[in-house]
Amino acid sequence: MPTYEYECVKCGYKFERFQKMTEEPLKVCPKCNNESLKRLIGIGGGVIYKGPGFYTTEYRSEEYKRREREEKGLVSGSSSCSTCSTKTCSTCGK
Numbered sequence: 001m002p003t004y005e006y007e008c009v010k011c012g013y014k015f016e017r018f019q020k021m022t023e024e025p026l027k028v029c030p031k032c033n034n035e036s037l038k039r040l041i042g043i044g045g046g047v048i049y050k051g052p053g054f055y056t057t058e059y060r061s062e063e064y065k066r067r068e069r070e071e072k073g074l075v076s077g078s079s080s081c082s083t084c085s086t087k088t089c090s091t092c093g094k
Contacts, residue, residue: 006039009036013032025037
């Protein structure tokens with residue numbers, strides 16, 4: 001359920017309300033009881049990823065990953081790796 005932000009046009013009171021999406025917007029200000037309440041456009045809730053996956057390293061470019069492996073010493077600077085003799089290797093990504 002989303003949290004909606006409201007503001008009273010008459011007294012300026014601002015508050016948030018946790019409501020179902022199917023509920024009607026509030027119309028009466030809880031502070032001054034006036035019917036001049038408006039629902040504000042909010043930024044919404046933040047997304048929280050839990051569990052494995054969704055890491056920024058999973059979406060890095062192949063060039064970034066290759067340079068990172070080279071810096072860690074996992075890949076030599078030659079045109080092929082030590083496990084193969086081809087120019088395009090599935091092990092080292094070159």
